Amino acid sequence: MNEQEELRAGLAEARRRAAERVAKREDGLRALTRARRSASDDDEHDPEGETLSAQWSLRAGLLADARETLRQADAALERLGRGEYGICRVCGGPIPPAQLEVRPFRESCVACG
Ligand SMILES: [Zn+2]
Numbered sequence: 001m002n003e004q005e006e007l008r009a010g011l012a013e014a015r016r017r018a019a020e021r022v023a024k025r026e027d028g029l030r031a032l033t034r035a036r037r038s039a040s041d042d043d044e045h046d047p048e049g050e051t052l053s054a055q056w057s058l059r060a061g062l063l064a065d066a067r068e069t070l071r072q073a074d075a076a077l078e079r080l081g082r083g084e085y086g087i088c089r090v091c092g093g094p095i096p097p098a099q100l101e102v103r104p105f106r107e108s109c110v111a112c113g
Contacts (some may be wrong), residue, residue: 008080015077028059032055036049038083079107088108090110
């Protein structure tokens with residue numbers, strides 16, 4: 001494998017993991033939505049209902065994070081296809097490999113945020 005192919009394989013694998021996380025969190029949220037619906041049918045002021053609400057907010061946030069990561073993974077693969085992967089979108093300079101190792105989907109260098 002050349003460097004480009006290795007990069008693509010690495011990004012594709014990271015994208016697959018991100019997609020799995022989204023699916024898992026969607027399932028969790030769906031189950032919780034069902035639990036919450038049946039809890040609020042029983043009694044609106046049921047303390048269990050409030051706990052479920054808090055859990056739901058937390059999980060909805062986690063799902064949004066996972067979706068954002070997946071979007072970034074897709075964008076990174078697209079940039080790789082255009083030969084723009086690893087190039088800062090802001091200053092146009094190369095993003096240091098060490099920074100890409102920490103966050104493979106990053107679109108700008110640390111200096112540009
Ligand atoms: Zn930059």
